[in-house]
Amino acid sequence: MEIEPGAAEREHGRRVAGMFGRIAGWYDFLNHGLSLGQDIYWRHRLARLARPAPGSTVLDLAAGTLDVSLALLKRYPDIRVAAMDFARPMLEKGRTKVPPELASRLNVSLADGRELPLPGGSVSAVTIAFGIRNILPRAAAFAEIFRVLKPGGRLCVLEFGSGRTRIWKGLYNLYLNRLLPLAGRLVSGDAGAYRYLAETIAAFPAAEELAQEMRQAGFGRVLWLPLLSGIVYIHVAEKAVG
């Protein structure tokens, strides 16, 4: 399996960073609106499953506007969070939401998930919400996450399901392919971004296949949990000790 990003994947990365940069101002509004507020609950579940060691650092990768980073900091009062993303406007938007009492435990930096600027074994958990779908090749991100995790640490991935099974008699699929791009265009003026969302969901592997990719990257136990009839999943993968 190809791990190193090639020219096409680098170009894909530049387009993705540009696209999220353009919709950063609308991102939170659309997220909460289009999921009817469910996304807030999903991110809290993710934070709860991360279970970092006390006093340790958690990497929140593809941190975007920092909702998962903030959920982690609030849930675990003694950890630090390294929030990384390669779209500067998303991180800048996120920074405006950080309350002063949490700021000293949060480090925000511009970084590509395929080349993490962290030493091996330096974080006790990694979270990635709605990010892995955008990263190609995924194996490069999984390899980097595995490298920076301490043995015994957890990778927690929140992501949409593959969209290939009809959910709620196809109603969700209609929403995904028709209503979402339309709403995206009306509100943010960027239909492309929300069409891209539907396309990446359709191209994403099913839960078991994704788990298999994680095992191939070296993770031991991999479990997953469907939420809202499998519209989204949380995968939890552990890096074995020893």
Ligand SMILES: C[S@@+](CC[C@H](N)C(=O)[O-])C[C@H]1O[C@@H](n2cnc3c(N)ncnc32)[C@H](O)[C@@H]1O
């Ligand atoms: C859908 S947003 C999710 C943001 C946030 N985690 C959340 O839950 O709202 C996807 C984010 O992934 C980031 N991203 C995509 N590919 C990336 C990569 N290779 N390295 C770092 N960040 C990446 C994008 O810039 C974007 O901010």
